[in-house]
Amino acid sequence: MLQAFRYLAPRTRAELLRLLAERGPAAKLLAGGTDLLVNIRNGLASPEYLINVKMVEGFSGISWSDREGLIIRPAVTINEVLESERVRSDFPLLAVCAHDLASHQIRNRATVIGNVVNASPCSDMAPALLCLDAKAVIASAGGEREVSFRDFFTGVKRTVLRGDEILDRIVVPPSAAETRGSYRKLKRINGHDLGIVGVALARRDGVVRLGISSAAPTPVFVGDLKESEPPDAVVAAALRAIKPISDVRCTKEYREFMVGVFVRRLLAEVK
Numbered sequence: 072m073l074q075a076f077r078y079l080a081p082r083t084r085a086e087l088l089r090l091l092a093e094r095g096p097a098a099k100l101l102a103g104g105t106d107l108l109v110n111i112r113n114g115l116a117s118p119e120y121l122i123n124v125k126m127v128e129g130f131s132g133i134s135w136s137d138r139e140g141l142i143i144r145p146a147v148t149i150n151e152v153l154e155s156e157r158v159r160s161d162f163p164l165l166a167v168c169a170h171d172l173a174s175h176q177i178r179n180r181a182t183v184i185g186n187v188v189n190a191s192p193c194s195d196m197a198p199a200l201l202c203l204d205a206k207a208v209i210a211s212a213g214g215e216r217e218v219s220f221r222d223f224f225t226g227v228k229r230t231v232l233r234g235d236e237i238l239d240r241i242v243v244p245p246s247a248a249e250t251r252g253s254y255r256k257l258k259r260i261n262g263h264d265l266g267i268v269g270v271a272l273a274r275r276d277g278v279v280r281l282g283i284s285s286a287a288p289t290p291v292f293v294g295d296l297k298e299s300e301p302p303d304a305v306v307a308a309a310l311r312a313i314k315p316i317s318d319v320r321c322t323k324e325y326r327e328f329m330v331g332v333f334v335r336r337l338l339a340e341v342k
């Protein structure tokens with residue numbers, strides 16, 4: 072059963088920041104609700120207030136700035152990323168990862184920002200954002216700060232965000248537009264499912280980078296490795312970086328084995 076909460080729907084960013092400053096510890100931001108409402112229903116979260124981010128003016132849409140790059144705002148859904156011309160042409164790795172996240176129906180509600188703030192080790196968007204040098208721009212009533220996604224995740228379902236802060240936008244720099252990459256996700260079934268293990272591989276400017284999900288308490292970044300490194304060395308670097316566990320979905324050893332398989336396949340595929 073859902074416990075009672077008060078629903079707030081600010082229309083401006085200033086109003087939302089004021090609400091967060093006043094009620095931060097007792098409030099949760101609501102985007103698509105595909106993680107949060109499940110957690111409330113299961114008794115894992117019990118906020119007094121839910122503050123909807125999807126009605127705030129200026130929080131919708133993916134935009135582009137020659138100086139900053141690709142900008143993803145709080146109401147942008149996974150399907151919007153998948154369907155964006157700019158993403159598909161310049162940041163295809165983001166679209167490949169988005170395509171592997173859940174079902175079409177979930178992707179229509181779920182946001183990119185909700186996915187990274189939820190900070191599950193099996194986040195499908197984190198591997199691409201790690202490989203593409205993306206940063207989180209975090210806002211509160213006191214101002215803004217920027218954090219690279221390499222420093223954003225601090226543990227299972229934990230991030231650097233404080234209770235009075237919002238992840239205001241994700242910025243992917245223009246330099247990442249030259250990146251070639253792809254993603255492999257192991258699941259228990261052929262349909263949509265959470266990953267047992269996921270590996271994104273990106274190549275740019277003579278270096279190889281990896282973003283790995285479901286293989287440590289947080290999504291893992293491995294880089295920058297020289298393109299001339301033999302596959303064995305790239306696999307060894309990946310295995311040094313991860314800390315997989317055995318759980319109901321598979322064993323630690325199988326996760327390690329599949330990271331190696333995916334790294335080798337992606338090295339051959341992404342040229």
Ligand SMILES: Cc1cc2nc3c(=O)[nH]c(=O)nc-3n(C[C@H](O)[C@H](O)[C@H](O)COP(=O)(O)OP(=O)(O)OC[C@H]3O[C@@H](n4cnc5c(N)ncnc54)[C@H](O)[C@@H]3O)c2cc1C
Binds near residue numbers: 124145236237
């Ligand atoms: C059936 C099902 C299948 C799924 N499959 C996958 C999958 O294959 N891969 C995968 O990665 N995930 C999967 N998920 C998880 C989920 O869909 C994603 O994590 C989703 O992207 C979360 O986004 P949301 O907008 O629904 O976030 P919400 O549930 O609204 O919020 C998630 C968290 O982020 C916080 N939050 C939201 N917006 C902001 C903001 N702007 N600033 C600060 N905090 C914010 C919320 O307070 C909450 O703590 C699945 C979920 C379901 C129900």
